[in-house]
Amino acid sequence: MHNETFYTNKDINDFKIAIISDIHYYPEYKQKIFDKVINQMQKNKPDYITITGDILDSSNTEDLDKLENFIKELSNIAKTFIVLGNHDQKKGHMHHWSNYNNEKLEKMLNNIENVYFLKNNQVTINNITFYGFNLSYHHYEIVDETYESFCKEIKTITPKLSDSTYNIVLFHSPINIYNFIRNNPEHNLAKSDLILSGHMHNGCLPFIISYPLNKIFKSSRGLISPDRTLFPKHAQGRIYERDGYVYEGLTKLSNSTRFFHKFDSLFSKNVEFITIKHK
Known part of the structure; x- marks a missing residue:
């Protein structure tokens, strides 16, 4: 289990967020993984839960019963915010x-009580705004997440983030969003206070390497990204x-990786808990 703390000057009470992503659910998904996640959530009692995309492994999955029960269990613990x-x-x-x-899938997410499915929309609770969006299949799969494609598609989203609220942006891929905000400080996304993502699978680094790299050397680089960039920035951790x-x-x-999937059990299944504290 990992823990991070971020600080803000904004007028909020301290709170805790749980983040998971990249479930890659399929009908034979192991229930014990869901059980481990629920157990960690119950012990740590987050105020909010976020899921930052790749809920399914293949989007034509129709048997969603086990997944639905899992998300219902999460929503019984805390308000749950989800992007694709x-x-x-x-x-x-x-x-x-x-x-x-x-x-x-989308209908299911919209119908579970205490779940907020964010699809270019936002919800404000206790002076905290959760805004979520996703980009197109073309952006991810046809042009391999180029910066130019990101800039073009980002014009179609309409966040309305306020300077007075603490703004949490949920977006699956971190590959371009930080560069975009740096280059476009006038865009409303630049009002984000915290960006939560997944997608990078730790940059294909084992935890024994990524953790000291992030904590000691303050580097979030990975080995390779989903768009096949070597040593990508923004690949893992803080x-x-x-x-x-x-x-x-x-x-x-x-x-969907077929043969390689059998080795997934070698990796940990830990939830990240993030605490936001008022300075």
């Missing part, structure tokens, strides 16, 4: 993917250039 990722809009395996949007966190992924080697 690239796997939630593509079906197939390995290098054979096609675009597919799962309306059943982001130091502005407040953000990239969760390592509940699943590192998903079912």
Whole structure:
């Protein structure tokens, strides 16, 4: 289990957020993984729970019963905020993917009490705003997340973040968002106080390397990113250039990787807990 603390001058009470991402659910998903997550949540009692995308492994998955029960259990612990990722809009395996949007998944998320499915919209509670969005299949899979594609698609989203609220942005991929905000300080996303993401699978680094790299050397670099960039920035752990966190992924080697999936059990299944404190 990991813990981070961020500080703010904004008028809020201290609170705790749990973050998971990259569940990569499929019908044979192991219940014991869900049970471990729920156990960690119950022990740590977060005020809010976030899931930052890749809920499904292949977006044409129709048997969602186990997943639905898991999300209901989360929502019984705390208000749960969810965004989609690239796997939630593509079906197939390995290098054979096609675009597919799962309306059943979206309907399920919209119908669970205490769950907030964020699709270019926001919710404000206790002076804390949660804003979430996702970009297109084309951005992720056709052009491999280029910065130019990000800039073009970001014009279609309409956050309305206020200077007076503590603003948490949920977006699956951290690959371009930090550079975009740095280069476009006038954009409303620049009012974000904390950015939560997943997608990078810890930059394909084992925890024994990534943890000291992040904590001692203040580096969030990884070995390789999903868009096949070597030594990518913003790949794992705490982001130091502005407040953000990239969760390592509940699943590192998903079912769609076929042979490699059997090695996923070698990796930890830990929830990240983030505390926000008023200075």
